[in-house]
Amino acid sequence: MPDALAPTMTGTLLAIRDLEAWYGESHVLHGVSIDIRPGEVVTLLGRNGAGKTSTLRAIMGLTGRRKGSIVFEGRETIRMSPDAIGRAGIGYCPEERGIFASLDVTENLMLPPRVRDGGLDIPTIHALFPNLKERARSPGTKLSGGEQQMLAIARILRTGAPLLLLDEPTEGLAPVIVQQIGAMIREIKQRGFTVLLVEQNFRFAQTVADRHYVMEHGRVVDAVENSEMAGSLDRLHAYLGV
Amino acid sequence: MLEDFLFQVEMAAPQIVLGLVNGAFYALLSLGLAVIFGMLNVINFAHGAQFMMGAFVAWMLLNWLGIPYWGALILSPLIVGAFGVVLERLMISRLYKLDHLYGLLLTFGLALIIEGVFRNTFGSSGLPYAPPASLTGAPVDLGFMLLPKYRLWVVVAAFVTCIATWLVIEKTRLGAYLRAATENAPLVQAFGVNVPRMITLTYAAGVGLAALAGVLAAPIYSVNPAMGSNFIITVFAVVVIGGMGSILGSVITGFGLGLVEGLTRVVYPEASATVIFVIMAIVLLARPAGLFGRA
Ligand SMILES: Nc1ncnc2c1ncn2[C@@H]1O[C@H](COP(=O)(O)OP(=O)(O)OP(=O)(O)O)[C@@H](O)[C@H]1O
Numbered sequence A: 001m002p003d004a005l006a007p008t009m010t011g012t013l014l015a016i017r018d019l020e021a022w023y024g025e026s027h028v029l030h031g032v033s034i035d036i037r038p039g040e041v042v043t044l045l046g047r048n049g050a051g052k053t054s055t056l057r058a059i060m061g062l063t064g065r066r067k068g069s070i071v072f073e074g075r076e077t078i079r080m081s082p083d084a085i086g087r088a089g090i091g092y093c094p095e096e097r098g099i100f101a102s103l104d105v106t107e108n109l110m111l112p113p114r115v116r117d118g119g120l121d122i123p124t125i126h127a128l129f130p131n132l133k134e135r136a137r138s139p140g141t142k143l144s145g146g147e148q149q150m151l152a153i154a155r156i157l158r159t160g161a162p163l164l165l166l167d168e169p170t171e172g173l174a175p176v177i178v179q180q181i182g183a184m185i186r187e188i189k190q191r192g193f194t195v196l197l198v199e200q201n202f203r204f205a206q207t208v209a210d211r212h213y214v215m216e217h218g219r220v221v222d223a224v225e226n227s228e229m230a231g232s233l234d235r236l237h238a239y240l241g242v
Numbered sequence B: 001m002l003e004d005f006l007f008q009v010e011m012a013a014p015q016i017v018l019g020l021v022n023g024a025f026y027a028l029l030s031l032g033l034a035v036i037f038g039m040l041n042v043i044n045f046a047h048g049a050q051f052m053m054g055a056f057v058a059w060m061l062l063n064w065l066g067i068p069y070w071g072a073l074i075l076s077p078l079i080v081g082a083f084g085v086v087l088e089r090l091m092i093s094r095l096y097k098l099d100h101l102y103g104l105l106l107t108f109g110l111a112l113i114i115e116g117v118f119r120n121t122f123g124s125s126g127l128p129y130a131p132p133a134s135l136t137g138a139p140v141d142l143g144f145m146l147l148p149k150y151r152l153w154v155v156v157a158a159f160v161t162c163i164a165t166w167l168v169i170e171k172t173r174l175g176a177y178l179r180a181a182t183e184n185a186p187l188v189q190a191f192g193v194n195v196p197r198m199i200t201l202t203y204a205a206g207v208g209l210a211a212l213a214g215v216l217a218a219p220i221y222s223v224n225p226a227m228g229s230n231f232i233i234t235v236f237a238v239v240v241i242g243g244m245g246s247i248l249g250s251v252i253t254g255f256g257l258g259l260v261e262g263l264t265r266v267v268y269p270e271a272s273a274t275v276i277f278v279i280m281a282i283v284l285l286a287r288p289a290g291l292f293g294r295a
């Protein structure tokens, strides 16, 4: 079975404590603490500018200075370079999708190096995302927004990274596509991958996640189990201003 | 009438073919500049000096160590490329976060220093470097003209090198990393690729191409400290015309402008030294990103 997660792993896969981060002089994260257990889908909710993207970028080492602790599979990564963090087993799907215009679809798909056994093989990926096979030779950015999003996720499923960071994969997509992405995230979870998902749309988040963290002004201010979501709607409305 | 025309063509052909030899150097040098600019966003003004170093290293290998031309063709680019690694690690890498202009100023300064050192050591009169025995002797008869074997070799070697470089960049996995990192280096790094090391090696490869051109040039031009700066001004015009950073564009423009220069030498010899700059001015006005550049 091509599952990403070794069955013996228990406890916390990713433990973030008091993470602070800067872009140059501007201090954007002021103490973020998050725990993710293997096999979970956890979302990061919050308004525009709350610091969700910055949290993912800080995990990857892509912000400026960072402080605090990020322990992945028992290893402290806060001093590691982005390439070392990527190779350690964290796959990153950025907010703007990061599809390369000068690479065709297959080159985009094959770009991230394999970091570990257990990634999806190409036949499986093509079965999950038939469009990527049909359009294999088109330039990556000639795909539709939804297809580009699929490609951005598919390419990190290939690498075997057990933890995937997905930044607003549903942003700007039509409702049907959003549903497909929801189904895909559930499928990923079933295959044993762990997902940290940034979302603005908590109705969507509710359909895929086990737990939710809420961010405001660069801090995690609340955490809600998905099973308690219904009872917490007023609170969430207040945070998210919807 | 027709005879007249054929006579014209026959007269023109040698100049055009010799233009192709110059074009070979333009193509190799602007290719190296394009490779470096694409990845580092630095306009490598030291390129001419590194070309000159390539020729000098070949001369030193031959005269000090007895290593002949064919060995120098491989060793000199490696040696000068290693020098490029040191430059990139110690100096150029500190400037990536700043404006292009700083990289340009730094490499310009380096070019002056390198040239100065070579002028002080070797004088400015130029040292002879003979072509290898296998490429001397009777010229090749192309039907319409006789071309010295060595010049034919230069055109072929430059062409093959350009095509090989293009294939590596367009068709290999390493090339995919390079193209992707040109677009979004942090993301490629987050995928687990050691981008800083890749940048260093790309600079070394670009510098190595300059040195290779230098070795090819050594038997044609005398090996002298100014040989790079003579060439590089024209090469920068070629780069501007082709479009900064376009690999294929730099190759096509390099060979093409060599031909145009040769043709001008036939039609209107007085303009042959300036025709490339006239074209540059026109291209800058009509298509500022260059013929092959993305606006
Ligand atoms: N490159 C940057 N330089 C300086 N400040 C930045 C940079 N990127 C983001 N910020 C600031 O950091 C804060 C958090 O931004 P971030 O992008 O993490 O928010 P977000 O929660 O992802 O928002 P959105 O829902 O709009 O994507 C904002 O105030 C933003 O202006």
Ligand SMILES: [Mg+2]
Pocket (backbone or CB within 6 Å): A052, A053, A054, A095
């Ligand atoms: Mg964001």
